[in-house]
Amino acid sequence: MKVGIVGGSFDPIHYGHIQMAKTALQDLACDEVWFMPTKSTPLKDRSLTADVHRLAMIQRVMAYDDRFRLCTLEMDREGKSYTIDTVKTLKQKYPAYEFIWMIGNDQLAQFDQWKDPEELTSLIQFVCVDRDGQLVPTEYPIQRIHMEAMPVSSSEIRQGNKLNYVPYTVLGYIYEHRLYVENFIAARETRHRYKHSVSVAHLCEEMALANGLDGQKAYYIGLFHDIAKNMDVQHMEQWMDAICPENKKWAVPVWHGFVGSEIVDRVFYLDDPQIKNAIYHHVLGDDHDDPYAMIVFCADKTDPLRGYDSTDLINQCKADIYQGFWTVKNENDKYLEEGK
Ligand SMILES: [Fe+2]
Ligand SMILES: [Fe+2]
Structure with missing residues (x-):
């Protein structure tokens, strides 16, 4: 032998x-x-x-x-x-x-x-x-x-x-057991955004579980939602031209959702359509049917690291994401309106 x-x-x-x-x-x-x-x-x-x-x-x-x-x-x-x-x-x-x-x-x-x-x-x-x-x-x-x-x-x-x-x-095992995955983010994002991403991931998971949804799926949506945020504009434009040139009508800060939804599939092999869809819509919050898209929009806006007391909003999302989403969205619209 x-x-x-x-x-x-x-x-x-x-x-x-x-x-x-x-x-x-x-x-x-x-x-x-x-x-x-x-x-x-x-x-x-x-x-x-x-x-x-x-x-x-x-x-x-x-x-x-x-x-x-x-x-x-x-x-x-x-x-x-x-x-x-x-x-x-x-x-x-x-x-x-x-x-x-x-x-x-x-x-x-x-x-x-x-x-x-x-x-x-x-x-x-x-x-x-x-x-x-x-x-x-x-x-x-x-x-x-x-x-x-x-x-x-x-x-x-x-x-x-x-x-x-x-x-x-x-x-599959790596994703199932969350081995290295937070390093994937740390290697690509600023320290500040990395902390935000991990925080949003855990919040997404909590909201999903409270609503009887898949916590692991929500965790990955939160973890990767801003994966394209730090990409330089030129590089981002190349992605936009390749995947959805029709969306270039939106302001550049919106693009990272579209690009991120492709990166999560093509670079990280998370080819789950719900993960992709939720990341795609997370900036605009314009998917009003998919609970995962609503969760990441809400978790992103109510991340405790943002420095305001979002406890009540988070609790509303945990109680019922379909209702909580509209509260968060309206609050967010009001905030944007006041900022104008
Ligand atoms: Fe974002
Ligand atoms: Fe974010």
Whole structure:
């Protein structure tokens, strides 16, 4: 039995990991690939997403190939996980198996910082997969193989970039459990608007639940409602030309609703028509039928961070969004009228 090991924090797992596993099967003739998630990474100080979530995401990928396995040896060990300890345990537990430890260029570049690198390479074969065409020099006896470029990292995904490199089932898990999602917003919005977005998200959720609606859906509408707000006008105009040139008749500050409703689908893969519709109408508050559109309009206007006492309005929306919406809308119209 020849086993390729793909180790990492898998925070989250993505197509780069999967491609590495396929390379082990196809190019190195491995019979199986074991995904080995770390408990904590000695070379990184960032705290990892809970083990239960990282495991669940890997588990969703196991169905892709019946030669994929999950190995929790490192996760089950107490304390920090060093590869040298793992390798020794593997050799002891499976004396008849041949193991190949797969690493990427980034890991090869830091290989001298691993614990006991000489001993490591004498115990087990390491193969470096070159995925960016760059040959990292190394003094260690490590085999190199080339793999088609897969320019993605887990840290990019945690910021909400390159989500097309995340298997659909894994992305579904991320949204279901709200992993990283507030980072997606923090990475794109000012601190002030980020706080507003998170606040509106929670308020939307509360209003939805109080009205017997889907709290999770409302949370995402609130979280993403201003996703296009900080976009520069030129960029926004390109989006408007592409998606709804007829709406350019509206003032520029209104556009972020139209553009945001497309971004949430095309960049973040939240392709729910109600999420899109609610974001689309949130600025004008001109959808008087869809309760989610009404909720985000009201939550946006009554966000406690706006600095006025909106408790009564919020309570009215929670009691009945169809009535509360008109109260908030009328109040808002009055406010705009007074401001003129
Ligand atoms: Fe907005
Ligand atoms: Fe807003």
